[in-house]
Amino acid sequence: MNKIIKEKHYLVISLLSAVSVYLLSIAFQIMAYWGNGLFFYWIGAALTYLVWLAGTSFLIMAIRNNKMNFIYAIGYVVSGLLLTIGFMWVTFIISMGSAL
Numbered sequence: 001m002n003k004i005i006k007e008k009h010y011l012v013i014s015l016l017s018a019v020s021v022y023l024l025s026i027a028f029q030i031m032a033y034w035g036n037g038l039f040f041y042w043i044g045a046a047l048t049y050l051v052w053l054a055g056t057s058f059l060i061m062a063i064r065n066n067k068m069n070f071i072y073a074i075g076y077v078v079s080g081l082l083l084t085i086g087f088m089w090v091t092f093i094i095s096m097g098s099a100l
């Protein structure tokens with residue numbers, strides 16, 4: 001069967017998405033200073049959450065793939081922690097930005 005994204009790449013894509021959440025959080029903090037309002041800030045925040053959602057979805061699909069060995073287990077844990085902490089970090093940035 002010809003699939004666009006092979007199942008063996010789900011974990012790698014999840015890890016890349018987890019790292020991208022941090023990079024995008026830096027970018028949307030900078031976007032807050034573009035223009036007069038916070039339009040670009042919220043666009044950046046929405047894109048960051050979309051990348052987080054994609055990373056979480058790929059992590060779930062990777063876990064459901066049932067490849068379990070030591071390397072995959074470490075990848076699942078690292079990806080899960082990075083995605084969870086990234087979600088909390090972005091939420092913290094938004095809540096502190098809204099409080100000002």
